Amino acid sequence: MYSFVNDYSETAHPAVLQALVDTNMEQSAGYGADEHCENAKNYIRQKIHCPTADVHFLSGGTQTNILAAAAFLRPVEAIISAETGHIYGHECGSIEESGHKILAEQTPDGKLTVAHLEHARLLNQEEYCPVPKMVYISNSTELGTVYNKAELQELYAYCKAHDMIFFIDGARMGSALACTDLSFEDYPQLCDAFYIGGTKNGAFMGEAMVIVKEELKQDFRRHMKQRGAMLAKGKVLGVQFEALFKENLFMELANHANHCMDILREGIGELGYDFLCESPSNQIFPIFPVEVLERLNQKYAVLDYQDMGDGKRCVRMVTSWATLEEQCHNFVADLKAYSK
Numbered sequence: 001m002y003s004f005v006n007d008y009s010e011t012a013h014p015a016v017l018q019a020l021v022d023t024n025m026e027q028s029a030g031y032g033a034d035e036h037c038e039n040a041k042n043y044i045r046q047k048i049h050c051p052t053a054d055v056h057f058l059s060g061g062t063q064t065n066i067l068a069a070a071a072f073l074r075p076v077e078a079i080i081s082a083e084t085g086h087i088y089g090h091e092c093g094s095i096e097e098s099g100h101k102i103l104a105e106q107t108p109d110g111k112l113t114v115a116h117l118e119h120a121r122l123l124n125q126e127e128y129c130p131v132p133k134m135v136y137i138s139n140s141t142e143l144g145t146v147y148n149k150a151e152l153q154e155l156y157a158y159c160k161a162h163d164m165i166f167f168i169d170g171a172r173m174g175s176a177l178a179c180t181d182l183s184f185e186d187y188p189q190l191c192d193a194f195y196i197g198g199t200k201n202g203a204f205m206g207e208a209m210v211i212v213k214e215e216l217k218q219d220f221r222r223h224m225k226q227r228g229a230m231l232a233k234g235k236v237l238g239v240q241f242e243a244l245f246k247e248n249l250f251m252e253l254a255n256h257a258n259h260c261m262d263i264l265r266e267g268i269g270e271l272g273y274d275f276l277c278e279s280p281s282n283q284i285f286p287i288f289p290v291e292v293l294e295r296l297n298q299k300y301a302v303l304d305y306q307d308m309g310d311g312k313r314c315v316r317m318v319t320s321w322a323t324l325e326e327q328c329h330n331f332v333a334d335l336k337a338y339s340k
């Protein structure tokens, strides 16, 4: 059985694991005050061309999103998100638990547009409504779709015009960078804060929160501490990001994930199957007849996503830094055989 279920099935890229082994016996300062965290922060600041950015290492995506809500917003302020946004449907109400309402917008492809922001803003004008203060997007999105530079520019311009904070969930930022016109150095120009996902791109675990806007920086570490996110052994996060960013490993891994997905997407498409939406990143949502899926399921694990009617189901397939290219070719060959 080979799994295309997610991009966190394997533990860590060998270079990341080796870095953890190499630094294992070092006696370091606690709570992220060590030289590896410092080096990793500086590598990231160089990569994004933003020497003034604050960088904080956190252990997971949900934790990072909770902290963005808790640290950046006042109690009466709310977050606009796509209905498919990870914070809305997949984080167990953790944002709401932090006291902030999510104003969810329906989208065909998981992407917010200025029209969505305007809709949410106008709907929440009255005093009895929370203030729509933060816009949350993920890039790539939960549907594998991506925002390009012009789209982010439009959203950010709207946010600035309406005094809103623009926050980008980069759990799969590597994959988005590998298939759009965006580069690392664009991000500080296109939003107020974002995070770089390590967990899904070769790290054992960890995300790097990058805060660009000055007003959002204050007391972030205190917020981390209050939510149990300031790890005593914070060094292990710094070591991993050091390994990913000291050279180009982060993007090499993201390119590999996307390359593997290109093989699957093209192969599945050439056999005439449809997709839920067009997604150029490391996630696709192909639609298969149930009998074909049952045969595929004997050899490959995929995530059952949605019933499409007419005896068809949509599944989610994900590739990662660890995906074996050969298995992508095998999948396409098997699908071809089952499609006859």
Ligand SMILES: Cc1ncc(COP(=O)(O)O)c(C=O)c1O
Binding pocket: 059, 060, 061, 062, 063, 086, 138, 141, 142, 169, 171, 172, 199
């Ligand atoms: C876009 C996005 N954000 C956040 C998360 C949450 O990450 P974690 O499971 O590390 O909390 C995920 C996880 O799948 C995700 O896809």
